Amino acid sequence: MTRIVALIGAGAMGGAIGERLLATGNALFVFDLDKAKVETLVAKGASAAPSAAEAAGAADYVILSLNSAAIVRRAVFGDGGVAAGARPGTLLIDMSSIDPEATRQLAADARDKGLRWVDSPLSGGAPKALVGELTLMAGGEPDDVADAHELLRDVATNYTHMGPAGAGQTTKLINQVLCALNFMAVAEATRLALDAGVDALKIPQALKGGRADSAILQEYLPRFATRDYRRTGRIDNMVKDLNAAQDLARRTHTAMPLTAVCAEVHRLLTAAGLGGEDQAALMEFFRRKDEEPGT
Numbered sequence: 001m002t003r004i005v006a007l008i009g010a011g012a013m014g015g016a017i018g019e020r021l022l023a024t025g026n027a028l029f030v031f032d033l034d035k036a037k038v039e040t041l042v043a044k045g046a047s048a049a050p051s052a053a054e055a056a057g058a059a060d061y062v063i064l065s066l067n068s069a070a071i072v073r074r075a076v077f078g079d080g081g082v083a084a085g086a087r088p089g090t091l092l093i094d095m096s097s098i099d100p101e102a103t104r105q106l107a108a109d110a111r112d113k114g115l116r117w118v119d120s121p122l123s124g125g126a127p128k129a130l131v132g133e134l135t136l137m138a139g140g141e142p143d144d145v146a147d148a149h150e151l152l153r154d155v156a157t158n159y160t161h162m163g164p165a166g167a168g169q170t171t172k173l174i175n176q177v178l179c180a181l182n183f184m185a186v187a188e189a190t191r192l193a194l195d196a197g198v199d200a201l202k203i204p205q206a207l208k209g210g211r212a213d214s215a216i217l218q219e220y221l222p223r224f225a226t227r228d229y230r231r232t233g234r235i236d237n238m239v240k241d242l243n244a245a246q247d248l249a250r251r252t253h254t255a256m257p258l259t260a261v262c263a264e265v266h267r268l269l270t271a272a273g274l275g276g277e278d279q280a281a282l283m284e285f286f287r288r289k290d291e292e293p294g295t
Contacts, residue, residue, distance in 0.1 A: 002027050003151060006059035008052050008075050008082060009096070010037040012232070014065030016126035017095065017155055019044055021063075024132070024154040029055040052076075053085030061151050062086060064094045068240070069102035077109065088114035093148050095136075097121045097176070097237075099244045100166035107140065107165035116141070118148045119165060121172035122156070123179070125232050133157045137175070139168035173248060176241040180262045182216040183279050190224040191286040200225035223280040235282070236275030239266045 003026045007018045010032040018041045022028055028046040031054075032038050038048050049055035052075050056062045062082055066072050072094060076082045082092065092115055094103065100119075107117035118140035128134045134156040138145045145161045152159060162171045193200040204218045222228070242263040249256045265285055274281050 003061065004059045005029070005151065006031070006049070006052075006055035006062040006082070007041075007046075007065065008032070008055065008062065009065035010034070010041055011065065011067075012126050013095070013122070013129065014063075015040060016129035017063065017065060018046060020129050020132055020155045021151075022046060026151070026154065029058050031055040051080040051085070052082045053080045055085070056082040056090065057085035057087070059086075059090065061148075062090060062092045064092065064096055066096045067237070068096075069098040069106070072096055072098060072106060073102075076106065083110070083113050083115065086115055089116065091116045091118065091144060091147055093152070094119045095122055097172050097241055097244075098169060100139075100169040100173070100248065103139070103169045104164075104166040116144045116147075117165060118144050119168040120148060120152060120159075121168055123172070123175050127232060129155055136160070137162050137168045137171035139163055139165050139170075170248070173241060173245040176238065177245050177256070177259050179216065180238055180242055180266070181258055182214055183220065183282055184262050184265065186214075186217050186221050187224050187282045187286055190221055190283065194225065195288075220280060224283045227280075227283060229278050229280045231276075231278040233279055234275065235266055235277055235279060236270050238279065239263070239270055239275070242266060 005021055005026050005028050007014060007028055007030045010018055010030050015037060018028055018030055022045045029049045030038050030041050030046045031049040031052045042048050064072055064075060066075060092110055103119045110117040118138055120136050120138045123135040124133060132155050135158040136152055136156045138161050149159050162168050190200055193203060201222055204221050207213050245259060246263060269285060274284060
């Protein structure tokens, strides 16, 4: 049976999710304010929708892939939003990375309108989405989470129900703290390897399988060493997530000194105009005076 999916938000992440859903035989209606992003998916077999409401009206599932809680709220409850067109009982799957508290309110407001809500943020980025190997952490009612999994198994190999609405987003913030600190550690270690005259490109193989190994080490140390800044994510998106993690830490009275330092470095890079660059551009923070930028 062909599943009909509405995709709201076709940026780097949403576009990759949409492409994978099409490749696995789903029918896709897509809406984004950026028409070029919509056309990219239309060229791969999607149908363009003139509004989020019309996309949702045709769908069994609605996937949201957007940049902030405010944008998610407008896309769902604003004029021409998902809630204006979705049939009662439609399942909304928010794959954005947003604040857990905002998510709980969004889920409650959706229920008031007869809609179901699962927060299912992701880890793995666009490359993993394209091959169906994302890691997803879900929050919501058990039946809704199980229903979402029927679709999301097309894009993910690891799917865990973490608890009620907002639990997926809380887990994603924990994921982002771990990733951000790992990015910083690998960039700093790369700088030391370069300065000490070690062949940095051999380090991933040398440390493979040891306690220092990680997916970020394997993927990003060569990119840090060669200044490969091809974008698969954005530094300013990490700033958003680290801000949310620090807000949660303040509410829970959790000390996070390493995260504070890491967040400040990300903010410095954003202030220097690198917010739109990939995490690989963290290497610019460690650039020596005698090196040209980006080299």
